[in-house]
């Protein structure tokens with residue numbers, strides 16, 4: 001039975017300030033999500049009025065935030081959320097001792113005392129967490145962390161979770177004693193879509209699949225992907241160009257989602273979803289399944305496990321239909337790729353790559369990976385999901401952050417102009433686009449995707465000074481680690497300058513687990529390099545050609561969670577072409593001729609039935 005996390009998502013609190021030109025909504029946390037302001041993302045020192053308006057917004061938000069935090073701290077300090085608990089035997093022994101019970105009796109009772117009682121107890125918060133704050137679930141966890149510290153227990157009803165925000169404990173769980181932890185709840189929630197793919201898998205299955213998959217993302221492969229990132233980003237630029245011509249606002253979150261879906265489909269199994277241009281049945285199927293995975297993580301009761309429900313609920317029927325369609329397509333892609341591998345004469349070696357189809361699937365089949373079709377499908381589906389929503393969320397929040405800091409945009413555009421001019425990025429440029437990379441590093445610090453990592457203890461263990469039992473569900477809050485006020489100066493400020501350009505690229509090792517955007521230890525993200533380059537290319541190409549500003553009537557930008565941090569109502573922006581820079585890039589880099597599999601080959605029947613329109617038009 002799937003355990004779920006019932007406190008995900010709740011109605012949001014906001015205040016309205018009607019003194020501004022248009023009615024604005026402010027979030028109650030600085031830089032955490034709600035703001036609608038008209039800041040143009042462009043390099044323009046003459047725009048002092050806009051800067052002034054941003055500064056005023058920030059000031060109001062800071063005052064509101066300070067007030068809210070003071071109120072909350074007072075409530076927490078009053079013990080409202082604190083549970084007092086101690087071992088029964090200890091309590092009895094202490095009580096009897098006070099009444100002068102004979103020492104033999106006290107010694108006898110001592111034998112029955114759990115030796116762990118000598119350890120300090122993990123601080124415990126109880127709750128109606130909704131009462132503290134009703135927003136994306138990791139926000140109240142941050143508030144509680146400021147009071148209870150790097151590890152505390154959160155109990156509500158019969159459920160209890162350990163919330164870890166201490167870097168050394170995170171390192172212990174993720175790296176030093178990783179064998180004693182599984183994916184727990186996460187595996188239960190994702191089972192219907194990822195089966196035993198790499199993210200939910202544990203034990204031997206995980207070890208075998210990780211050993212097979214990691215080599216597929218070798219350097220030559222990632223370098224080849226740069227041109228794919230460029231081509232896909234160019235398609236997005238064409239769309240934005242149209243919007244700029246027509247003076248239409250664009251919803252960037254959904255466009256980023258389509259951009260990264262198009263990229264990951266080609267990169268993982270050489271399939272062109274072409275979702276930036278077409279709304280095909282398969283694209284809808286992928287989104288149906290993704291939303292279902294996110295919905296399941298917020299449902300208090302796992303309805304989907306009730307046998308009759310599965311058959312009568314229209315939503316579940318749609319999910320099952322979507323899964324069937326995706327599986328059919330994956331099976332066809334696997335079959336086509338197998339034929340290609342059988343016919344090719346290339347010898348397999350360490351950095352093997354088929355120029356026509358450099359996908360991970362092709363590498364796996366060419367390597368002679370001895371695996372069932374079901375497992376292969378699970379792995380492909382896992383990578384599709386892992387590499388899609390995460391990168392899209394990083395791009396969304398990067399553009400949101402940029403809209404708040406025109407000075408950062410100025411530097412960013414300066415770097416992009418001097419490194420790229422008007423051409424596409426190449427692999428050599430990745431080292432040169434240092435500031436662009438720092439912008440992504442900083443965006444990942446403020447908006448980590450996902451904001452929490454989930455684990456379950458497989459054995460008794462000791463976390464910091466606290467013993468824990470087997471079977472504990474644990475949330476490692478990357479959000480808290482990345483915003484710890486003791487560790488980070490101006491923790492809530494978007495400040496790419498905090499990472500020196502001549503310093504190493506920040507990661508969990510050189511930041512001693514205070515910064516872990518791609519996780520850490522043996523289960524660290526396999527696509528970290530891929531994702532870093534993908535987001536750098538997309539950001540560089542977009543700011544190279546356009547200026548962005550929040551659309552005048554844009555809904556407020558607030559956070560909500562699924563697997564990653566989404567906005568509640570999208571990121572609506574106005575896009576204008578940059579005037580100073582050349583608009584169209586010269587296609588001077590060699591474009592990799594990646595012949596993706598055509599729809600008619602993969603799903604002839606579906607295409608005939610008109611359920612899926614041509615993906616390769």
Ligand code: HEM
Nearest residue numbers: 198199386387390391449453517518519523525526527531
């Ligand atoms: C900016 C984009 C990305 C971010 C922020 C990100 C983040 C992460 C994080 C934090 C983990 C660790 C999860 C845990 O320990 O529970 C992870 C695991 C994973 N990621 Fe990524 N990821 C990104 C992109 C990608 C891409 C593009 C791919 C595939 C090409 C990918 C494939 C995976 C896989 C397969 C795992 C599971 C590894 C294992 O358990 O052995 N990710 N990712």
